Amino acid sequence: MATTVFMEALSPTMEEGRLVKWHKREGDAVQVGETLAEVETDKAIMDLQARADGILRQVAVAEGQTVPVGKEIAVIVAPGEAVAAGRGTGEEGRVAPSPAATVPAASPVPHHSPPAAAAADATRVKASPLARRMAKESGVDLQLLTGSGPGGRVVRRDLETAAARPAATVSASAPVAPVPPPPSPIPVSRTGAPYEDVPLTQIRKTIAKRLATSLGPVPHFFLTTEVDMERAAEARDALNRQLGDRGKVSFNDIILKATALALTKHRACNAWFQEDHIRYWNEVHIGMAVAVEDGLITPVIRNADVKPLLEIGREAGDLADKARSRRLQPHEYTGSTFSVSNLGMFDIDQFTAVINPPEAGIIAVGSIVQKPVVVDATVLPRRRMRITMSCDHRVIDGATGAGFLKTLKEMLENPLAMLL
Amino acid sequence: MPTLTYRDALNQALREEMQRDPSVFLMGEEVGVYQGAYKVSRGLLEEFGPMRVVDTPIAELGFAGVGVGAAMAGLRPVIEFMTWNFAVLALDQIVNSAAKILYESGGQVPIPIVFRGPNGAALQLAAQHSQAWESWLAHIPGLKVVAPATPADAKGLLKAAIRDDNPVIVLEGEMLYNTKGDVPEGEHVVPIGKADVKRAGTDVTLICHSKTVVPALKAAEQLQEQGVSAEVVDLRSLRPMDEETLVASVVKTNRCVVAEEGWPHCGIGAQVVDIIQREAFDSLDAPVLRVTQADVPMPYNKQLERAAKPSPEKIVAAARRVCYLD
Numbered sequence: 001m002a003t004t005v006f007m008e009a010l011s012p013t014m015e016e017g018r019l020v021k022w023h024k025r026e027g028d029a030v031q032v033g034e035t036l037a038e039v040e041t042d043k044a045i046m047d048l049q050a051r052a053d054g055i056l057r058q059v060a061v062a063e064g065q066t067v068p069v070g071k072e073i074a075v076i077v078a079p080g081e082a083v084a085a086g087r088g089t090g091e092e093g094r095v096a097p098s099p100a101a102t103v104p105a106a107s108p109v110p111h112h113s114p115p116a117a118a119a120a121d122a123t124r125v126k127a128s129p130l131a132r133r134m135a136k137e138s139g140v141d142l143q144l145l146t147g148s149g150p151g152g153r154v155v156r157r158d159l160e161t162a163a164a165r166p167a168a169t170v171s172a173s174a175p176v177a178p179v180p181p182p183p184s185p186i187p188v189s190r191t192g193a194p195y196e197d198v199p200l201t202q203i204r205k206t207i208a209k210r211l212a213t214s215l216g217p218v219p220h221f222f223l224t225t226e227v228d229m230e231r232a233a234e235a236r237d238a239l240n241r242q243l244g245d246r247g248k249v250s251f252n253d254i255i256l257k258a259t260a261l262a263l264t265k266h267r268a269c270n271a272w273f274q275e276d277h278i279r280y281w282n283e284v285h286i287g288m289a290v291a292v293e294d295g296l297i298t299p300v301i302r303n304a305d306v307k308p309l310l311e312i313g314r315e316a317g318d319l320a321d322k323a324r325s326r327r328l329q330p331h332e333y334t335g336s337t338f339s340v341s342n343l344g345m346f347d348i349d350q351f352t353a354v355i356n357p358p359e360a361g362i363i364a365v366g367s368i369v370q371k372p373v374v375v376d377a378t379v380l381p382r383r384r385m386r387i388t389m390s391c392d393h394r395v396i397d398g399a400t401g402a403g404f405l406k407t408l409k410e411m412l413e414n415p416l417a418m419l420l
Numbered sequence: 421m422p423t424l425t426y427r428d429a430l431n432q433a434l435r436e437e438m439q440r441d442p443s444v445f446l447m448g449e450e451v452g453v454y455q456g457a458y459k460v461s462r463g464l465l466e467e468f469g470p471m472r473v474v475d476t477p478i479a480e481l482g483f484a485g486v487g488v489g490a491a492m493a494g495l496r497p498v499i500e501f502m503t504w505n506f507a508v509l510a511l512d513q514i515v516n517s518a519a520k521i522l523y524e525s526g527g528q529v530p531i532p533i534v535f536r537g538p539n540g541a542a543l544q545l546a547a548q549h550s551q552a553w554e555s556w557l558a559h560i561p562g563l564k565v566v567a568p569a570t571p572a573d574a575k576g577l578l579k580a581a582i583r584d585d586n587p588v589i590v591l592e593g594e595m596l597y598n599t600k601g602d603v604p605e606g607e608h609v610v611p612i613g614k615a616d617v618k619r620a621g622t623d624v625t626l627i628c629h630s631k632t633v634v635p636a637l638k639a640a641e642q643l644q645e646q647g648v649s650a651e652v653v654d655l656r657s658l659r660p661m662d663e664e665t666l667v668a669s670v671v672k673t674n675r676c677v678v679a680e681e682g683w684p685h686c687g688i689g690a691q692v693v694d695i696i697q698r699e700a701f702d703s704l705d706a707p708v709l710r711v712t713q714a715d716v717p718m719p720y721n722k723q724l725e726r727a728a729k730p731s732p733e734k735i736v737a738a739a740r741r742v743c744y745l746d
Contacts, residue, residue, distance in 0.1 A: 128704060128705045128706060129701050129702050129703070129704045129705075130674050130702065130703055130704055130705040131705065132702075133702045133703075148744065149706070149744050150744075155705050155706065155744055156674060156705040157744070
């Protein structure tokens with residue numbers, strides 16, 4: 001029995017994928033769980049695995065081509081089995097296929113692909129039949145809508161609201177013509193033309209979509225404080241002397257750790273806004289904004305409040321490396337409860353960061369600079385750093401955010417306070 | 421157009437049909453000398469005599485069977501049950517004889533009979549005398565079932581039932597007999613199998629029949645005040661059911677509530693929901709909700725009885741839910 005290979009939803013928000021590289025070729029034997037191809041999702045490059053044993057046939061998507069999730073891209077057949085005419089020739093596949101439907105009944109669902117299965121569920125949009133029909137007729141992408149019905153069901157009025165602002169929600173996953181090879185991130189025009197249109201890469205599309213759901217709908221306000229980093233610097237130097245070649249502690253590690261600890265004392269800031277309720281987290285998972293080629297992503301350091309500094313440093317380094325090589329797995333960049341964005345290394349004094357919904361807050365960390373500061377009636381050179389917190393006013397009020405920031409400042413100005 | 425009570429509209433239908441066709445006769449408990457327990461047969465004994473207005477003993481199975489025999493012999497009997505609670509005793513004649521003889525005779529013996537009487541709860545008649553039987557009756561192939569809500573429909577559907585060559589169940593209502601409405605004079609026949617839009621609206625369809633038409637119309641008025649435009653569709657005929665009208669309404673409004681006096685499990689509303697989900701699936705913006713009698717024997721206690729019955733408030737609440745307002 002032939003098994004169709006679909007473009008699968010390999011990240012929770014993936015709507016289309018670019019086939020980066022086929023690992024198997026037409027006529028190759030494949031086994032369940034083997035990597036068929038590498039696919040660029042909106043977040044990372046992921047492996048698309050075989051869900052059946054057999055021979056790969058009717059490869060319908062070329063390397064470099066982008067196709068919507070649910071599109072048939074090949075067929076796996078038994079050795080010697082003929083392929084039904086018309087299969088894999090570009091006919092529309094099912095959207096978000098359930099893995100079970102593509103696995104022959106006799107073979108067990110492979111154990112090594114839970115992320116794909118979970119992702120397929122996560123991308124299912126609950127919508128009334130009418131809303132589905134309206135979305136189809138008007139070309140609106142249901143994934144981009146927030147359902148106002150029970151359990152987030154998208155209903156008629158959500159489509160009517162969306163119709164009032166069509167540009168933001170019209171599907172980008174209409175039939176995709178063969179797409180040229182991936183554009184270089186910053187193309188330099190040598191043609192003399194006044195401008196050049198460059199198609200959005202998957203990650204830029206996601207950034208555009210995610211951030212537009214933040215600064216617009218989320219009522220931001222900003223709190224800035226200046227932190228004296230002298231003692232943090234002394235502590236860091238002392239720790240690094242002691243560690244020798246066993247590792248290095250960076251300012252960023254100290255900031256991540258202090259932020260996580262301060263959040264344990266200010267649960268009101270460690271929260272998600274969830275439309276009809278607020279989820280206050282008892283765990284602290286810090287999202288760490290990492291610049292990558294052509295975008296940014298926030299890998300997550302889980303339970304950062306209870307991890308030793310050295311471990312935070314090691315994890316932060318690993319995650320940043322993975323992010324830059326686009327090898328982050330979905331579980332490594334989802335589920336953060338609060339985020340930190342640090343542009344200190346770019347010599348930025350102070351900036352404001354955009355909240356990463358559903359989180360309620362993010363801190364923007366500037367660079368550490370020497371400044372003349374009055375200490376005990378004497379002007380002294382001190383290393384100072386500015387932190388600006390962006391707060392979702394639906395969750396955090398001014399005094400609440402200020403309280404958290406005060407604790408964070410105390411911990412950074414007196415690192416021993418982290419032991420309290 | 422004259423204004424008549426529901427009971428007088430039925431009386432008019434009986435009189436006109438008995439005048440028109442000498443094979444039509446009325447039989448049941450107290451229909452003659454007493455002129456009907458609810459006075460539906462007032463004046464008929466005097467006008468048509470004891471051969472055509474026949475008082476029976478208290479023996480539902482017996483006189484229902486006599487009626488089926490008379491229909492087999494070529495007459496057009498109208499059998500009155502004092503209420504449908506008592507007609508349970510006659511179900512064997514209704515289900516096994518009236519509904520099946522045409523089929524079992526290979527189409528040779530039609531049974532043009534009408535079984536009629538009040539159905540459902542009145543006020544404080546307790547568990548055994550407050551029952552709505554329509555889902556039992558509409559379940560049976562070989563029967564037609566109508567449940568008029570207004571005097572005009574009562575006249576028109578009873579006339580259609582008497583003229584039909586199949587057994588037809590006419591479900592009336594004790595609480596409806598005194599209600600008044602305009603009734604066309606003379607030849608007013610309402611075709612069996614046609615629903616009626618009692619009030620037009622755009623936001624939600626309230627499907628009802630018989631006594632629930634009244635609370636549905638009240639609910640529609642309350643909803644109007646809340647800015648919701650409700651369409652009230654009266655099924656009128658429960659078998660056959662007018663799928664076309666139901667579906668057309670839901671396709672327009674995208675939301676639907678079904679109200680009935682019966683119990684929820686396997687009720688008339690369940691059949692309506694089946695039609696809607698199948699024929700109007702892509703038009704639905706919310707699951708269809710039902711308002712029914714509570715799933716218990718009808719309490720005698722006045723407050724509990726009120727709590728158990730469908731009401732305008734319950735219909736309003738359901739309509740708001742399918743409109744995602746609550």
